[in-house]
Amino acid sequence: MNPIDSLGKNFSDIQDSVTHTGIEVVFDDLDHDDAEQEFSVSAKNGSWEFSLGTGQLIEAIFIYRLDDFSDSLGFNSNSPRKEIEKIHGEATAICEQSDYGLLGASGAWERYDNTEYYLHVEHEINSTLIKLVTLMLPSVAP
Numbered sequence: 001m002n003p004i005d006s007l008g009k010n011f012s013d014i015q016d017s018v019t020h021t022g023i024e025v026v027f028d029d030l031d032h033d034d035a036e037q038e039f040s041v042s043a044k045n046g047s048w049e050f051s052l053g054t055g056q057l058i059e060a061i062f063i064y065r066l067d068d069f070s071d072s073l074g075f076n077s078n079s080p081r082k083e084i085e086k087i088h089g090e091a092t093a094i095c096e097q098s099d100y101g102l103l104g105a106s107g108a109w110e111r112y113d114n115t116e117y118y119l120h121v122e123h124e125i126n127s128t129l130i131k132l133v134t135l136m137l138p139s140v141a142p
Helices: 011-017 066-073 081-088
Strands: 020-025 039-043 048-052 058-063 093-095 109-113 118-123 130-136
Touching (some): 058 066, 066 130, 081 109, 081 118
Antiparallel strands (some): 020 039, 048 058, 093 109, 109 118, 118 130
16 A cells, blocks of 8 residues: 555545455544544554545545555655655654653654645654654645
């Protein structure tokens, strides 16, 4: 599966090409009348998760085992920022590692905004290793 190609597609169009656990409800109790039910789909091996929007549109993809997707994304968990920028453009936002007191430390991160997708790269604490990659449609990105 190429995650960039899957983003923005209807899950039913690709569900037979990925090994997954099935569609799961994200919120059982909606806190207001106009809230929409959200759904997710995860890989059986835990390497990725899709966040599905209206009509089962894949709005975000969380990649937990980056090295499984290094060929399609063009970088791996050891890749430096400059290597990622060669493929996905200059980082549009950068945050160094932070310590939030009671909440604890958070690794550094960068975000790369492109016209078709936003790429968010989160690093391990006290390390340059990549912990998590999130691909989002620009329309749902914070």
